Amino acid sequence: MKRILFPTDFSETATNAFIHALEFAKIVQGELILLHTFELPVFDNQFFPENYMIIYESLQLSQFDMFKDEIPKLRAIAEEHHLDKIKMTHRLMDGDLIYNIKKSIKDDKIDYVVMGTEGASGWSAFFSGTNTGNVLTDINVPLLSIPIDAKFKPIKTIGFTTRFRPKDKKALKKILSVAKMADAEVKCLYVKTGNSDVTRETVKKWEKDFEDEPIEFFVITSDEVKETILDFILYKEIDLLTMLTYKRSFFEGLFHPSLTKKFANNFDVPILAIPIEE
Known part of the structure; x- marks a missing residue:
């Protein structure tokens, strides 16, 4: 069974991508591992000598509470789309997003990653600096990226x-x-x-x-x-564009705003980026 990592911050972009992740899991007969990561702020404990750990523990607890509240919403979405039979497990991790994704890929033996990005106007950012773009160049498994405006339709x-x-x-x-x-x-x-x-x-x-x-x-x-x-x-x-990731600079140019502007209302195609070594 294929294992699909779905990093989420529970935003609208991520929730839209979640439906695609479920449908992709159905296609490849896979399961989903939902990953939520968060970074705790850095405090100088000389200014908080007594309640230093209390601050951290309260922040961690708030993240856990949000995570606990959001998971049922995702399960409800799966049920609404008749995809609740897809196996789902969950990971809540503190630390850098890219590091945690790479760690999960290794620990959970991930075959694919699915992430959301900000739609046609954001494709150049996707390849040049966003979290999704950074993941693209740092992982060794295929990455399916979903624009926020890409409503799921069968891949034909x-x-x-x-x-x-x-x-x-x-x-x-x-x-x-x-x-x-x-x-x-x-x-x-x-x-x-x-x-x-x-x-x-x-x-x-x-x-x-x-x-x-x-x-x-x-x-x-x-x-x-x-x-x-x-x-x-x-x-x-x-319905789905496949790209090889050995030429990131080419992709940055391909989705430059000057090009995507004329396609802005139409270019909402998910991209499956496949890592290929030079």
Whole structure:
């Protein structure tokens, strides 16, 4: 059974992502580990010599009480969406978010992480500085990130961008396994620029290798790579976009506000980021 880590701060963004996490767990026949982390403020105990520990204990207790109050709400959401059969366990951890996520990935043998982010206008921030963006570059398991405006709908079409390299093929096989469980198809895009070194023979070889799979290959000639990818997402009605995380700077540019502005009302596609070593 796949194990899915769902870090939450119980915000609206996280609650929306929770529904996606449940549905994804259903697709991959997995279970959820809900993680809430908090950082206690730093006090100089020379100013609080007598009640130093009382302060910490009261803060920890308040976090526990919030955690205890919020969990039933999440279970109610699961029941409302007829997903209450999904196994859920909970972790409350003090300390740095990234550290705790990495620790949980190791301790709980996590296969996927699902997190929320702030929607189309926040995608550039997602890749350049938010908690979700930081997690993206620090973990070694796939990360499914959910924009706040992305209402769940069945995954029928998965987008996959490639440059036809061996590492891309390895990731594509992983995506195909998810696609089959979701009864979805994969649309694979290569943007062929003026200085492209990918031959037609290479493309044909990939098509041959995957001819029995639910996948369609698209080669589009353009020097406007980022715009072409965004157009592809919209016009091919991609429900889930898959990206390889070895080129974070490229993703930062792809979701720059100057590009996402024209897609602002439409670009609410979840992204599954797969870590690939250079």
